[in-house]
Amino acid sequence: MGRPPFDERELTVLCSALLLAVASVYFRRELRRVPEWPFLLGGIAFLILGSTSTIVEHFASYDLFNTIEHASYLAQSLMLLVWALRARRVLA
Amino acid sequence: MIALLEVLGLMASVAALAVVWRARRSSRVLRLTVTALLGILALGHLANVLEAYGFTWADTTADQFSALVPVMWGLFLLETGRSYLSERLRASDEQVRFFLEAVPAAVAWLDADSALLGYSDAWRSSFPKSEPGAKLEQVVGAPLPELGAALARCLRGEAQGMRPLQDETAELSDGQRRYFRWALRPWAHPDRPQPGAILILEDVTAQREAEARRGAAAEELARMQRLAHVGQMAAGAAHDFNNFLQVIHSALWELEGNPSSTEARANIETALDAARDLTRSMLRFGGGSSVQPAPLDLLSLLREMQGPLSYALGRNHRLEVSLPRVDSVTIEGRAPRLQQALLNLAVNARDAMPSGGPIQLGLAVEGEEAVLSVRDFGTGMTEDVRSQLFTPFFTTKGQLGSGLGLNVVQTVVEEHRGRISVESALDLGTTFRLRLPLSAAPLAS
Numbered sequence: 001m002g003r004p005p006f007d008e009r010e011l012t013v014l015c016s017a018l019l020l021a022v023a024s025v026y027f028r029r030e031l032r033r034v035p036e037w038p039f040l041l042g043g044i045a046f047l048i049l050g051s052t053s054t055i056v057e058h059f060a061s062y063d064l065f066n067t068i069e070h071a072s073y074l075a076q077s078l079m080l081l082v083w084a085l086r087a088r089r090v091l092a
Numbered sequence: 093m094i095a096l097l098e099v100l101g102l103m104a105s106v107a108a109l110a111v112v113w114r115a116r117r118s119s120r121v122l123r124l125t126v127t128a129l130l131g132i133l134a135l136g137h138l139a140n141v142l143e144a145y146g147f148t149w150a151d152t153t154a155d156q157f158s159a160l161v162p163v164m165w166g167l168f169l170l171e172t173g174r175s176y177l178s179e180r181l182r183a184s185d186e187q188v189r190f191f192l193e194a195v196p197a198a199v200a201w202l203d204a205d206s207a208l209l210g211y212s213d214a215w216r217s218s219f220p221k222s223e224p225g226a227k228l229e230q231v232v233g234a235p236l237p238e239l240g241a242a243l244a245r246c247l248r249g250e251a252q253g254m255r256p257l258q259d260e261t262a263e264l265s266d267g268q269r270r271y272f273r274w275a276l277r278p279w280a281h282p283d284r285p286q287p288g289a290i291l292i293l294e295d296v297t298a299q300r301e302a303e304a305r306r307g308a309a310a311e312e313l314a315r316m317q318r319l320a321h322v323g324q325m326a327a328g329a330a331h332d333f334n335n336f337l338q339v340i341h342s343a344l345w346e347l348e349g350n351p352s353s354t355e356a357r358a359n360i361e362t363a364l365d366a367a368r369d370l371t372r373s374m375l376r377f378g379g380g381s382s383v384q385p386a387p388l389d390l391l392s393l394l395r396e397m398q399g400p401l402s403y404a405l406g407r408n409h410r411l412e413v414s415l416p417r418v419d420s421v422t423i424e425g426r427a428p429r430l431q432q433a434l435l436n437l438a439v440n441a442r443d444a445m446p447s448g449g450p451i452q453l454g455l456a457v458e459g460e461e462a463v464l465s466v467r468d469f470g471t472g473m474t475e476d477v478r479s480q481l482f483t484p485f486f487t488t489k490g491q492l493g494s495g496l497g498l499n500v501v502q503t504v505v506e507e508h509r510g511r512i513s514v515e516s517a518l519d520l521g522t523t524f525r526l527r528l529p530l531s532a533a534p535l536a537s
Contacts, residue, residue: 004151009159016162024169031169034176040169047161054158070097070140077104077133084111084126 006058014051020044035087043079046072095144098137105134125171129164132157197292201279202228204247204286218295232293234262234270239293246278246289257292271300314432314500326403333370339363370399385508387533388430390421390455390462397431401438401453408448411438415455421462424531425508430464433504436497437466437524443489444470444522461510461527469521478516501526 021044024031031037050072057065109130112123139154191212192199198215200208206228216222219231228243229235238260245251262270275292340363343356350356394415402411434453441451445468452467473481473488480486482502501524505512510528 007155009155013159013162016159017165020162020165020169023166027173030173030177033180034169034172040172044165047165051158051162067093067097070094070101073133073137073140074097074101074104077101077108077130077137080126080130080133081104081108081111084108084115088111088115 004058006055010051010054014048014055017044017048017051021048036083039079039083039086043076043083046076046079050076095141098140098144102134102137102141105130105137109134119171119175122171122175125164125168129161129168132160132164136161198294200228200291200293201288202243202247202291203284203288206243206247206289209288215293218293228291232272234264234272236260236262236272236274239272239274239276239291242276243289243291246276247287249278249287251276251278259296270295270297272296310499317436317497317500333367336363336367385424385426387422387531388425388427390423390430390464390528391415391418392420393427393430394434394453394455394464397434401435404435405438405442405451409442409445410448410450412450412452413454414452416457418457421455421457422531422533423462423508423528424533425528429504429507433501433526434464434466436501440497441466441468441470441522444468444472446470457530458527460530462530464526464528465523467521467523472518472520472522473516474518478514481514482512 024041024044031040034040050069053065053069053072057069109127112126112130115123136154136157139150139157142150143154192210193213195212196214198212198218200211200215200222203209208222208224208226208228208231210224211219211222219233221231221233229240238258242251242258257273257275260272260274262272264270273294273296277290278287279290280287340360343353343359343363346353346356394413398411398413405411438451438453445451449469452465454463454465454467456463456465477488482498502512505526505528508528510526513525513527514522515525516522
């Protein structure tokens with residue numbers, strides 16, 4: 001698979017994800033009360049890892065970072081699935 | 093490989109969507125935000141799958157979906173937090189409502205002008221004049237200056253946390269007294285610019301009056317019990333008086349025959365001295381209980397008590413007194429009350445040994461405490477009896493006991509800021525120890 005050109009939007013996604021992480025840390029006392037919060041935090045962490053890998057893949061080890069990117073997005077979806085399953089007692 | 097990861101991601105997103113949509117009780121906004129997030133993720137995964145299978149246009153679409161993901165995360169977190177916190181607030185409101193309706197405490201919320209904002213059902217029952225906006229002093233109908241001062245400090249922001257329960261007596265204009273118990277803490281609400289206060293206020297007048305009546309009745313019973321003991325002692329003393337009279341009679345008879353007999357005169361004086369000492373100690377023992385606490389030598393007290401106690405115990409029981417080899421053991425106390433406590437313990441010891449035996453009365457000094465002990469070698473007591481020992485009106489003597497003796501002992505010990513302990517073993521006996529703080533004050537001459 002060929003290496004696609006660098007897209008500025010990818011940088012925007014990373015910055016937005018980092019902003020989200022900063023907000024999550026800032027409001028950690030409130031967010032800690034959200035049921036099964038660690039899984040949501042894990043989802044955000046994988047979002048940051050994925051969007052970071054999306055940028056890094058343009059500059060080094062494309063195949064490795066491309067795989068990490070897609071694995072991270074998969075992990076992000078899995079985290080949300082586990083959160084939904086565990087938090088449904090509260091949501092239901 | 094990439095296609096497999098994306099297919100799995102797509103499946104996970106769709107499964108999460110299904111789980112969230114089955115949770116029907118969650119708020120609609122929460123379901124919409126999580127659906128938007130999971131939908132964007134699912135579409136992103138789908139676009140990547142298509143891209144992996146050669147649909148190059150899907151690459152741009154996947155990037156566009158990716159750009160939306162953090163935004164959707166943010167919206168989702170905001171709504172999740174808001175939804176959960178509002179649920180907690182609702183539950184908390186329910187708890188407070190239940191608390192206000194169910195608990196017997198009279199609780200009220202006051203604003204910065206000490207006017208009522210809200211109150212519990214018990215408050216409304218206690219203070220029928222209550223209505224939102226009414227001033228506290230009008231509602232309570234009694235002057236409570238200490239509460240007023242504490243409330244003012246609270247409203248000025250000078251007090252923090254809950255003040256412990258405090259008792260206050262209100263003097264009404266008609267001379268009546270009412271007793272209150274209150275606790276106060278500052279209360280701030282985001283809707284109100286100035287701090288208010290939460291007040292727990294209880295009118296304990298009826299309770300206090302009942303306690304006073306109960307205390308007076310118990311005191312009267314205790315006084316009657318003491319009189320009964322004094323009667324027992326008087327019976328024993330009468331026997332000794334008879335002995336003294338016999339001595340005097342013999343001496344007089346001898347003087348008739350020999351008017352210059354110094355021995356007969358000496359015998360009369362000795363008998364009269366002994367009778368006078370006995371009378372004095374009996375009078376001291378029967379004295380009232382209203383004496384103020386004063387430096388008191390326990391050594392002298394026990395020496396004076398030996399005679400009267402022996403009479404109270406009767407001839408079958410032998411009083412053994414053990415005193416420390418010191419000049420004095422001084423405490424701050426009231427002699428009549430301590431005499432009464434020791435007499436009660438001695439009589440109990442006697443009753444625990446129906447067939448007679450020794451009763452040991454001891455005094456020792458341990459650290460900063462004087463330790464008075466009364467020991468018998470009688471029937472002892474079970475754990476069940478021991479656990480109820482100081483309960484008023486609990487007795488093992490049936491009609492013969494008032495059930496107040498040990499309660500009086502405990503009260504006396506508490507009056508003297510002391511402690512009481514009991515050791516007992518069935519068929520071996522019982523020891524009571526009264527530990528009283530020593531005093532450094534000099535004894536009155």
